Amino acid sequence: MNKYELAVVFSPNLDEEAKNAALEKVQGYITRFGGTVEKVDEWGKRKLAYEIAKVNEGFYYFITFTADASAPAEIESRIRIMDAVLRYMITRIEE
Template identity: 30%
Template sequence: MRRRNYEATFILNNEITEEEHEAAVERIKNSVEGSAGDITELEDWGEKRLAYPINDLYSGYYYMLNFEGNADTVDELERNLKLIGGVMRYMVIRVDE
């Protein structure tokens, strides 16, 4: 399969503990690396106000993850993002070269 560049943006719940926060980010990184992906950059944008409330929350921790992988890498990442309890929203897009 062809490897492409992808960008994933996700928002973590700001009410989870610091340990749960770090564990969620580590699990997301491991899901990319465990499915033949290479992380090129992970940016912590910090806590930001949401455009609209999600489950009565008005802010969350934003992250942007750039990685290289194939369709299986994206599928595994999205599967893990759905399973991790602290993830409020996410979006994965392919970056054009």
């Protein structure tokens, strides 16, 4: 099992309920592919470094999880098609 961190930026147009549903969906993908969520760090609404799809802000979340080496590719393929997600990145944390 490897340790990973998922950085995800959600659209600023989401209301609280839709934002929580999108976060639950992402966490569901992690657990579906054999991972366990260790920590969810919410940074809130922040200004983006550059404009994405005519949007200047987004809700930032950092999710730390452990999973097998094949899980990040499966998780990314599901997150890629979510409408609420502006950007995402999974990085492996060296122990």
